[in-house]
Amino acid sequence: MNLDLRIEKHPILEFKRGRKITFQFEGKPVEAYENESIAAALFASGVKVFSRSKRFNNPEGWFCGIGKCSSCLMRVDGIPNVRTCVVPVREAMLVERQGQRAMLPSHSEIHVEREEVNVQVLIIGGGPAGLGAGITAGKLGLGAVIIDENPNPGGQLIKQTHKFFGSQEEYAGLRGFEISEIMYREFKETGGVYLNETSAVGYYGLKADGRHSFIAYRRKQD
Ligand code: FES
Incomplete structure (x- = not known):
């Protein structure tokens, strides 16, 4: 065996x-x-x-x-x-x-896909700060895109099994990995787009329609 x-x-x-x-x-x-x-x-x-x-x-x-x-x-x-x-x-x-x-x-x-991302708000990093910013941007109707190099959203939260303390608004009593699931769901409910296993490599300025233009590379899944 x-x-x-x-x-x-x-x-x-x-x-x-x-x-x-x-x-x-x-x-x-x-x-x-x-x-x-x-x-x-x-x-x-x-x-x-x-x-x-x-x-x-x-x-x-x-x-x-x-x-x-x-x-x-x-x-x-x-x-x-x-x-x-x-x-x-x-x-x-x-x-x-x-x-x-x-x-x-x-x-x-090298197997990567190149993608041009045109957005009002681009957030690099899908940890608690990035997800929190994405939720706020979504509630303001700004349609955020989050780019993160890791397979799963949540950053360090996904490895935290202890319960958080503090206020209810800050998820007191929940474990880190549970908080990451809630924040990701909230972000998606605002209409946000989450690109995992992706790295932003260039910023190409503001376009005429008011959106910012980025180039990102995403690791191919197979
Ligand atoms: S980056 Fe893998 S163990 Fe630290």
Whole structure:
């Protein structure tokens, strides 16, 4: 039987595991569930070393788990520096460690879609501040677009299982991941558009119709 270090029962979180899939890690098949992050699937299968430190070449495991450090960077389908702790695993992915220095991908390995976004309000970052700004803009009838590089909305909220304190208006008594779901739903109800796994790379000024023009790149889903 394959090693499986997954937590079966969690006191707060309910795991909704997707279909069982297989991907390749350095030439070996690894079993995973759809919607798991690559790092979670690797760790569950016993992989502890994700990268090497730049200066001393020391082994590094994953650290923050929310895409904010560089401990989990790996080469995925030929693309270097992928934050494996936030990127969902997909069937037949090719994952490998990249050592101390990442190699540039070849042109044929880059799969992104270019999109021109014309909006009155563009918000970069879909954490609590971005979602809050988007809700306010939506209520004012400004039709905001939020761009975020991560697969799921909510920023750091999605990893927070504790209950918040403060006022009812600020979601006191709810857990972080519940707040992110509520804020995302509220934002969508205002008619806002949320582009995940997307990076804004250029601003091209105000157009005649009063909208701002941006260029964004979105990672292709397959
Ligand atoms: S563990 Fe920090 S970015 Fe992935």
